[in-house]
Amino acid sequence: MGEEKGDFEPKIVGFTCNWCTYAGADLAGTSRKKYPPNVRLIRMMCTARFDPMFALKALLNGADGVFISGCHPGECHYIKGNFYARRRIAAMRTILKQLGLDNRVKSYWISASEGDKFATTMKNITEEIKAVGPNPVRDEIL
């Protein structure tokens, strides 16, 4: 084993929709909210574009955590894209549980006006993934 739990800098990949969470991240920026630099965002127009394969690929690539974040229920730019994403994440969890990776994948609703929530969420997920420890897949690859 390489690094120990809590004592490493996790790599976290976030899939965000353009209209809500990505905009929330922008607001965190204009509000100068500091959060750990462990997160890399991948912007998509809607979280409906999220394919569970993306999360698996990220984890297989060695990411320690993955999150998906879109608009609040009822506020989706495409009316119900965020519900589709939620449904797929729920389905994906059954597989992740078997692989023991369930606690590495999170999902949130963060709106364009929730800059503080975005920053806080980034802090929390970084802490949570630190507590979970490094992705074991990473050791297998390296």
Place this chain on the structure above:
Amino acid sequence: MGIAVIGGGIAGITAALDLADAGYKVYLIEKNAELGGKVAELAECETGISPLVVKIENHPNIELMLSSEVEGLSGSAGDFKLNVSGKEIGVESVVLTPGYDVYDEIAKGYGYGSPDVVTSLDFEGMLRTATVSDTRELVRPSDGKPVKKIGFIKCVGSRCKENEICSTACCYYTAKEAWEVKERYPDTDVYIFYMDIRTFGKDEELVADLKGKYGVKYIRSRVPEVIPEEDGTLTVKYEDLEKGTVERLDLDMVVLAVGLLPSKTIEKLAEITGVKTDAYGYIETNLTSPMETSVRGILAGGAATAPMKVRESVTQANGAALKAAMFSERTEMIPGQEERKYIDVGEEPKIGVFISGREGEIAGSMDLSAVTEHVNQLRGVAVVNSETNTLKETMEAVESGIVDQGLNRIVIAGYTPRAYEDLFRDACAKAGLNPYLLEMVNLREQCAWVHGAEEATAAAMSQMTMAVERARYLEPIPIESYPVTPKALVVGGGVAGMIAALDIADVGYDVYLAEKESELGGKLREITELRSGEKASGVLKDLVDKVASNEKIKVYTGAAVEDVRGRAGAFRAKVTGSDVDEEIDFGAAVLATGAIEAVPEGYFGYGQDKNVATQSEFAKMLEEGTVVDANTIVMVQDGTPGDGVNSKYKSIEVVSNALRAKKLKPDLNIFVLYQDIKTYGKWEVLYKEARENGVTFLRYDEERPPELKEGIVSVYDVIFNDEIQMKPDLVVLSTRMLPAEENEKLSKMFMIPLKNGFFLEAQERPKLVFTPVDTVNEGVFICGSAVYPAMIDESIAMGSAAASRACVLLAKNFLETPGIVSVVDEDICAGCGVCVELCPVEAIELVDVPVAAVTYSVMTVTSGTKKVARVGEGCMGCGSCASYCPSDAMSLKNFKDKQLYAQLDFA
């Protein structure tokens, strides 16, 4: 000739862009050296307004006249001569958007003069400074110590002797500032001193959030006194209205929510142009023609006509632009309407990376040379340019990189794609590069501003790698032009809908107007008298006659719109009804479905007790004179239970009905039971008049709402601190407003999200609305009480604004197909139909296609047809189908698997 827009704040910018984008020649005249006006001074607006400013600077149809003042005007509508700083220009019409000034004769008692007592506009500046400073802390101007307790005092210089009207904007901007403080510095205690909270619609929710989850303390108190102590503390002495005691609160900082005054330039402009001003010095307009001044051909908009917020200013500016256009003619080319040819980009990526450092934004927060060095090493990168500082410079560098250096992929680092992608796509297209070969990295909001210097540098490198890798896989997306159908559909024939239809028709386009009732008029048919005293029936008849006699408007009554297909510029729908079943084509749609009054069934016995009426029923009684029998009337303004939202005119309805009743019978006792009286703007004088005429206003405790038992109304008055009982002959209730029933269906057909059942506008900035009548679906506009229940002047302004936005689109000969849409690989598609079920806009259908012949050694088999999915015009590019497709036959352009994986592999 052209149109002159005088004043380059947000209203002037809006009006100029609407006109120029529709092909009119515009002279934008601004007395300062820069555009932006007051909005540019607001904390987070510069980033919102700068793309608009760049658009103006580069607009071929706008002649920008900065540091210029209007010195003379002669001629008349259709042929004005304007003298601008010594230069003469000829225009057909003029739009006045000179804006407002802030109240600056602040009374001594507020402690103004102490460095820690600042006005709200100065506070916005402080928030901005805090944004770019190293500490990012909110500090006291006097000693640089962090602000732990901050107080906002509202109504400074409004609702007072010196300025008796309500400045309208302050309640909201104070809430916004308090929200920004709490969002950025959650440990800071925030106190707001106020008289009434006059926020409406979604802003009411913001206030509820502030009181609730943010823990902001709202303290109702008239004119508190601020005493600067020797140790730097600011003691606020205020009267606790509920306890009747004088309280003291020690704060670190005080923000004075100063009122709005008409701009000082209005007086001079009025003199030059001859437009009338009202009693308060604003440009005079009318309730039923809110953008028209007393001089024909001279229009006005924004805070120069009355104190208002950004949303209303922009709405009026959109509307004023259209009204001004009526006097002029389109003479100019519309940008983007020239034929564009794109270079063949070939296989090998030649990536140009442009890092816009901008002092104080990125350059200071990370090691830019290290990032540049890193990017230089990445595969496929041909050029890295980190020398540009302004948006304009970067755009020019991109264009020359494409033209002179043959770049075929562009990566822009610095700005957020949300506000700047369109500008850079356009720059690429202008230079001959397919606009989808662009990738943006948000090094500002999502890197430099949120991480420490060392961390930011490392994160930036990683973000840059992801972007460059993605750029390698970007593909040109074929763009086709399709003709715009120069016709509009307006849904709803109330005031807003009729105005929108008339305005679009007057510009010269055909309009279909679909009204579900058998007659036009909407809510105006139920109203007897407008707040201006005008008879509603006269206004209604005038509008209906104009619509009926306009050859360009085809009216369908008793009709519904169904089966909407297509996209901006080329929609198709069915109009159905008892005597109509017609297929129509149109380029733009305006939704103006209005709102309906909720029946307050059971509240105060409404429905059973005949002595309980709604305000609109009461208005009818006033018209008939039946209230003369009553001696005591109790009006209950707040607390009406049930679905729906509060109208913006609720308090105005209460005070004006009370005044009308008092006029009919001066000795009538009228009690108004309320929480907040929201007579915004100039309506404040009605509130004052009502109090002077003996109408009694009783504010009750929110926890102890008034009750009616056996004919007795009891209410716990917070000022007397006691229960008061009344025996009214009539109880009048304010009603809540419900959205039109058809909104649900229209929302799905036109893809416009709803909030509480009302249509939601497109919103780019989190707390500012620069696009009040635009929606997320291009080509679909919203107006009137379908957006929020508004007064007639606002509904009319919104109707004209929606018309203006629609006409900008209809002025184009063609539009380009959207790039980010789904596409099917028909060879792989198994025709399962999962995507058909999923598509939120029903843009996908299954079609039969002939199956290609399959050859097995010597035998060729053709098996007739198979079903495949086909993506139609309605696709909005959400990507649901692409991610669900079990056989990977469906993909979303610009977000293909390989493009996302390229990013993922380097994340």
